[in-house]
Amino acid sequence: MSESEFDVVIVGGGSTGTAVARDCALRGLKTLLLERDDIASATVGTCAGMISSGLKYRGEPDIMKMSSTEVVHLNRIARHIIMKNPIVVPLLDLNDVASDGEYIEAYSEHAEERDVPEMMFITPEATREIEPMIHPNIIAGVYYEEFFIDPFRLCLLQALDARKHGAKIKTYCEVIGFNIVRNEVQEVIFYNRITGTTEKVSAKIVVNAAGPWAHKIARICGAELDLRLNKGAHVILDRRVVNVGITSRAIDGRWIYLFPHENTTLLGTTALDTWEDPDTLVASFDEIEYLLKSIEIVIPSIREARIIRTMAGVRPLVPDWKVPEDKVTRGYQVVDHNNGLISFTGGKLVMCRHMAEAVTDLVCSKLGMHAICTTHKNPLPGNESDVDIESLSVEFGVAMHALERMRARRGTEILKILELTKDHPEWKTTICTCEPIIEAEMRYAIREEFPQTLNDLRRRLRLGTGPCQGTFCTYKAASILAEELDLEGDDFLVDILDFRAERWKGIRPSMRGEQLAQEELAQGMYSCVGNLDQSDVDYDLKPWEEGG
Ligand SMILES: Cc1cc2nc3c(=O)[nH]c(=O)nc-3n(C[C@H](O)[C@H](O)[C@H](O)COP(=O)(O)OP(=O)(O)OC[C@H]3O[C@@H](n4cnc5c(N)ncnc54)[C@H](O)[C@@H]3O)c2cc1C
Structure with missing residues (x-):
């Protein structure tokens, strides 16, 4: 097989696409993944990262069972990027107690597993002792535990593992067409946004893992795919404002949550059927008020917290119509278009490995191959063993807190990063203080994890996602990236403004209270200190798009 011939080409580098690439590569298929932006740059990057017991979907026992089993698998293969989150449900009246009683049995059935x-x-x-911010008039609480995974790292590790097993991962490559002969896909045509060229590769099978864009990929491949697109928004608070997760009924009776998440807190989520382009969606004023109004029923002081940002994404649900959103199955479908293209609808982050196994089984049977799935057993990079942070902190002279955060992103890879500081002690400098990230980790990520931009680095390191939203780290990070990737002056500036524009998309809808002062400071830093007047540079252009 030549360099441009593949058994399987996967469209989309979200949780689903990267899981498929990993499974295909591990089973020995010649695999290519094409992502039009960066790994995890779309829906999966806007999700809460909860790998849940499926509690909300207790009407679907099969989905609950599958979710539970997948939590076990993920805890085996990706333990280093998973956190356990204790959750409390504050109950304000007897109706709550009666309705929440139903959940207990469903949840507890798979708890031991x-x-x-x-x-x-x-x-x-006890409820208020766990979380004193809860309303004093509660009559009881419910306690349970769920797991959370870093969705960005999961996707990246799946992609890196696929690459380690022979797959090609090409980011910034947008699929724009197919060559179809006698109703069979022969070639995939894509636009390489880095080189500015149109390229094509041959494929025996194409897996469409384009999430809320999957119907568009099907259409350009001469097939039909129906999706129920559903928008969800989150509000992000500046730190961990609660000790534990809180779930509660919103003003309309839906379930919402307030989860400590990394070093911030997530308040979410909304659910609205949408026909808008997922690329242009942002959280609306109404969504933010709906979430605040709903959570303040149980956490009355919530508006005192600073909102640093919002984020919005679109769930690519199975096309169940004439039912409310929360009655749509959270299962998934594998749709064989019988022309060489196979698509997904539905699914969730928690079941991405399961979805990949199902589609790879189908791909193998179509190719007449017999290869067994091992993705539930093989550890993802970094999950090989435990890491003793305390002794590493003493040995390398790096703060425990910084190492603890690094370990949560990288597991055993932390050792390779700290090794770098032996030759370069100056790389122990903290670049992003909110997270925190030291220079050695940033350089390691640039060398090993194929980022092209500051936004890509953000996804790999949580750069600029904390309380200051990049106000103090962007320049430092940009100069390291420019040095490593040999970027020219203009590219450097465009990248900073592009990063800023992406942050601004989520900050703008949330501007209120103390965040207004914070944003004033950020604008002042960019315009006065950095001399970055946004009108000077066309920040819609990515470095490689200039003149392209
Ligand atoms: C607000 C919200 C909260 C959620 N919370 C959770 C949760 O807590 N737990 C959970 O399990 N699930 C959750 N979900 C659901 C979960 O996020 C999604 O089901 C899942 O992330 C979808 O992943 P994906 O890979 O299918 O899609 P995406 O992440 O959207 O990936 C599709 C990729 O395809 C790429 N693409 C599109 N067109 C092209 C093209 N022409 N060429 C190349 N690439 C292309 C896109 O750039 C994108 O990267 C949530 C969803 C939302 C919206």
């Missing part, structure tokens, strides 16, 4: 305690009622005193 996931290594969490059964769900339990707790007294109001």
